[in-house]
Each structure stands twice: as C-alpha cells, then as structure tokens.
Amino acid sequence: MSYILIKAAGLPDTQISVAATPPAMQPPFFISPGIAQTAATLNLNWFGPASLVASPVVTGPWTNAVSTNNSYAIPKSNLQPSEFYRLLYSQ
Helix, strand or coil, rough: CCCCCCCCCCCCCCCCCCCCCCCCCCCCCCEEEEEEECCEEHHHHHHHCCEEEEEEECCCCCCEEECCCCCEEEEHHHEEEEEEEEEEEEE
C-alpha cells in the first residue's frame, strides 16, 4: 500500500506514524493465470517470497528450479513426460 502526504497553507497539521511492527509476511501463491502455455513455453507466475521447486514425481525429490524472481518460463522442449512444481515458502 502507498501513501501520500500533501501539505499546504491553511490545512490542519497532520501527525504521521507507523506501526511498531510490520505486518506478517503473506505466504506465496500462484497468480492468475498461475500456469499458462504458449506454443513454445510453459509459464509459471506467483506472488510472494518463494522458490519454485520441481520434481518428475509428486513425492520428490524436489530440486530448485528458480529462486530469484516470481515467474519462470520453461521451453516445452525441456519438459519431461511428467513434471510437478510447488512453491517453497521462504520466510
């Protein structure tokens, strides 16, 4: 959330303060469309602090796919017959 403070002659004084503690971090989630495909790629998009991990089977082992941003494009030529993705929450 953003705020703006406007001051001008004739306006009453305004006291600005902030919370003593920041709000809790929100767990990550896939944003719409979380998973989309084009002719050449599979695109994954999420919001929040998380690493995307992948595995060829749902039970793992899971490997880090990307941890530096909130989107990942996988060339369809690199996809395996089965591929599972999940967000690894990093607080």
